[in-house]
Structures are given as structure tokens and as C-alpha cells.
């Protein structure tokens with residue numbers, strides 16, 4: 333026997349028993365986002381590596397060690413997208429979407445990061461993201477958060493919200509200097525990763541998961557002390573909108589996010605039900621990014637949720653999702669003539685009964701074993717076409733979910749009978 337080829341570590345198959353959750357979530361997002369006036373955008377899975385380096389930042393986990401890159405002399409020409417924001421901005425600039433217009437966009441699809449796989453953290457994972465361009469006020473920041481809260485409600489989830497403001501690039505420069513001098517004073521207590529980040533990006537030290545560094549972070553300078561009056565007003569404005577919408581939140585002054593493009597508002601929806609991978613949806617404002625990537629200055633804000641994590645939570649919360657079951661399962665005698673008749677009959681039913689979910693048995697089994705398959709399929713009714721039925725142009729209708737007696741129905745009446753039964 334040939335050697336079996338395994339799937340790649342951290343990249344999962346999503347099987348038919350799982351996909352109803354995905355479809356339910358995708359439909360809920362589609363419904364809510366379109367009701368708020370957001371349009372769907374689709375962009376490629378592969379982009380120039382340069383795009384992610386210039387947007388996410390050279391000194392970030394993603395760019396330093398997590399991208400799948402290939403092509404060119406140093407194999408750094410193209411990368412599988414590790415996230416959607418940079419690609420969405422690139423697509424917006426390429427297609428002139430930011431000229432004299434605002435945009436409210438959303439997307440979904442696979443993202444790739446070469447992280448150490450564990451529960452809730454995968455190398456191919458899926459995000460749904462929303463990005464808004466051309467609005468500078470806190471109202472859109474709030475709208476994005478409020479519509480995500482609406483999504484949690486629809487999914488029966490109850491995550492908690494953390495928000496923070498990390499100010500403008502200028503404010504962050506001052507804050508950066510304050511952090512630099514604080515952490516330099518305590519250099520001997522920093523872990524190796526944080527030490528490496530000290531000169532290039534000390535804000536990222538606030539994100540460190542190393543306990544000893546976390547202790548040090550507790551007494552580090554706080555961003556809010558460095559915000560300008562305008563930045564404080566933006567943050568206060570956001571909080572007012574959230575209060576008006578009765579959305580609970582905690583201000584976490586240490587929340588900085590692991591990507592470099594953010595300014596002002598940052599936020600995360602967190603859960604205590606998924607272990608270490610506790611963020612289900614994260615985002616913030618990134619007013620400088622469009623210009624940084626060659627577009628004209630355009631204010632922007634967005635979020636992305638991790639589909640795998642949200643689905644795990646839905647399962648834990650027993651979110652009731654509608655599983656689309658078959659209406660009919662057609663079984664027939666195992667002869668070429670009866671099979672052809674079954675196919676003709678089933679196509680006629682599909683033409684006449686709009687949206688009917690009908691499976692026809694394909695294969696070489698006898699009626700008895702086909703009936704077992706019909707039962708297992710969870711279809712509501714079985715239709716049976718044997719020699720006798722064919723001879724009398726009838727078909728047997730059997731309710732598989734109730735113990736009612738089976739009925740013989742003339743084929744000419746079948747559509748009428750089924751429309752009545754399926755409607756009840």
C-alpha cells in the first residue's frame with residue numbers, strides 16, 4: 333500500500349459535520365454587516381512580502397518569524413497573507429477605492445502564520461474582518477464594536493471587551509522614549525525577546541507573556557498619561573457611544589496589540605473559555621497605514637475575528653444552529669431501468685419543488701440496505717421505487733421520522749402530495 337500523505341501540521345480539514353457551524357457564522361456576519369451597509373471585498377491570498385513588512389512592522393512576531401514566504405533570491409518575494417488588513421488596504425489603493433469616497437468593507441478567508449500550533453492557534457486559520465476607510469471620529473470605532481456585539485448576541489456568546497487608546501505616532505514616540513528609559517533601567521530583568529525589542533519596539537514588551545517581564549510591566553509608564561487632549565477626547569467619545577449602546581468594557585492601559593499600524597483606539601474581545609488563546613476578535617484604528625502604503629492620507633479602523641475560536645465558543649455555548657436536513661431520500665430497485673426511472677423522477681421533483689433537499693441512492697445496494705442509508709441520512713421521508721411501483725406508475729412514501737403507515741402514491745400526484753407534506 334502507498335504511504336498515506338498527512339495534512340500539514342496546524343492546517344485543518346473542515347468536515348461536513350463542522351461546516352454547518354461555519355455556514356451559520358458566515359451567514360450571521362453577512363446578514364449583520366450588510367444590514368449596517370458594509371460591502372464584501374475579496375483579495376488574493378498571496379501578496380508581495382514587502383506589503384506585510386511595511387504595514388505589520390519589521391519587529392513583530394508575524395514578520396520576524398511567522399510568514400510563509402517564497403520566490404525571489406532570498407525567498408522573500410511573495411507571502412501567504414498572515415492577516416487581511418494590509419491586503420485590504422493594498423486592494424483599496426490599487427483600485428482607487430479611497431479617492432473622495434468612504435468605504436465600509438468586510439472580508440473572510442484563510443490566513444497563514446507559522447506559529448506553534450496548539451488549541452485555538454493554527455497555521456492556516458480563518459478570519460472575518462471589517463475595515464472602514466475615510467472616517468476620523470470615534471463614531472465608526474463605536475459602530476464596529478457595536479455591530480460585533482450584535483454578532484455575539486446572535487451567536488449566543490458573551491465575550492468581554494477591552495479597549496485602550498495608544499495615541500498618535502507622535503504621542504507614541506514620547507511614550508516609547510519613556511518606556512525605553514524605564515526598561516533600560518531594568519534591563520537585567522528582561523527576557524531575551526524583550527531585550528531584543530528594547531531598542532526597536534519597546535511597546536511590544538508590554539505584550540510579553542513572560543511572567544518576570546509582566547511583573548516589570550506592571551510598574552511601567554502608562555500610555556494614557558501621554559495622550560494629547562484631542563486623543564483623550566476621541567477615546568472619551570468612543571466610551572460615550574459604547575455607554576449609550578449599553579456595551580460593557582474594561583479600559584486596559586496595557587493593551588497595545590501585536591501589529592505596528594495602530595493609532596488611537598485598540599480593542600479586543602476576550603473569553604476565559606479557550607485557555608491561552610483568549611482573543612476572539614481584535615482590532616483598532618490605523619489612520620497612517622493607507623499613506624504609509626502609498627495611498628493618500630485616509631483614516632481607517634477595523635477588526636478581525638478568528639473563526640475557529642468563535643466556533644469553539646459557539647460549541648461550548650451550545651449555540652443552536654440550524655442543520656439543513658434532507659427532505660427526501662429516493663431508493664430504487666437495483667436494475668438499470670429502475671435507476672434511470674428514479675433519476676428521471678428525482679429531477680422532475682427538483683424542477684417542481686423549489687429548494688427541495690433530495691438525495692438519490694447511487695450504487696449497487698438492494699432496497700433494504702438503501703432504506704438503512706435513508707434512515708441514517710436523517711431525511712424526513714423515503715420514496716421507494718421498486719418493480720411493483722414502476723409497473724403501476726406509483727411510488728411508496730414512507731415517513732422516516734414517524735411511525736405512520738407507508739402510502740402508495742400515483743406518480744402523477746406525487747408533486748402535489750409532497751408539496752403539502754413538506755410544507756407541514
Ligand code: HAM
Pocket residue numbers: 414415416417418445447452453454455457458459461462463591611612613614615616617633634635636637638639640641
Ligand atoms: P490579530 O489580533 O492578529 O489582528 O488577529 C485577529 C484575530 O484572529 C485574533 O483575535 C484571533 O481570534 C484570530 N487569530 C490570530 N491568529 C490566529 C491563529 N494562529 N490561529 C487561530 N486564530 C488566530 C489582525 O489580524 C488584524 N488584521 C485585525 C484588524 C483588522 N485590525 C484592524 N483591522
